[in-house]
Amino acid sequence: MKQYSNALFIVVVLGYCGVAFAIDPPPAYVKHCASCHTADGSGRASSAIGKIPDLRSKTIVSLSDQELFGAIARGNGHQAYAHSFLNQGVSESELRGIEKYVRAIQSGSTPAVPVKPNSPR
Numbered sequence: 001m002k003q004y005s006n007a008l009f010i011v012v013v014l015g016y017c018g019v020a021f022a023i024d025p026p027p028a029y030v031k032h033c034a035s036c037h038t039a040d041g042s043g044r045a046s047s048a049i050g051k052i053p054d055l056r057s058k059t060i061v062s063l064s065d066q067e068l069f070g071a072i073a074r075g076n077g078h079q080a081y082a083h084s085f086l087n088q089g090v091s092e093s094e095l096r097g098i099e100k101y102v103r104a105i106q107s108g109s110t111p112a113v114p115v116k117p118n119s120p121r
């Protein structure tokens with residue numbers, strides 16, 4: 001009986017960890033990005049400044065880490081909305097955390113927020 005309850009304990013702990021593996025968006029992402037790109041990165045088909053791209057799209061996935069950082073920190077190549085968060089009081093380490101979160105969403109290792117299977121890509 002004792003063995004049985006040990007096994008049960010392990011199953012419960014593993015189950016709990018499984019849930020904890022989904023990464024929540026870092027506070028800096030929630031504060032500076034989620035209003036446009038949404039918590040799960042899916043973006044918006046339309047907004048006051050036009051379409052907000054899906055952060056999991058092929059184009060953004062294929063950016064190198066340096067390009068991704070440059071896009072977020074300095075708005076390299078942006079037309080609709082210049083992301084220059086490095087000049088807007090967001091620290092480099094916060095931006096690195098955001099970058100890590102974007103990569104996690106892209107790899108599918110998180111969605112912190114369930115993604116609708118029929119959401120437009």
Ligand code: HEC
Binds near residue numbers: 071
């Ligand atoms: C006011 C709305 C808004 C906010 C806030 C915002 N974005 Fe964007 N984002 C956009 C729009 C619009 C584009 C398309 C840019 C363009 O083409 O000019 C975009 C593009 C991007 C891209 C694609 C870059 C590329 O070179 O193709 C990335 C990555 C990105 N945003 C990440 C972020 C992150 C991370 C944050 C928070 C630090 C953020 N954005 C905050 C609206 C926003």
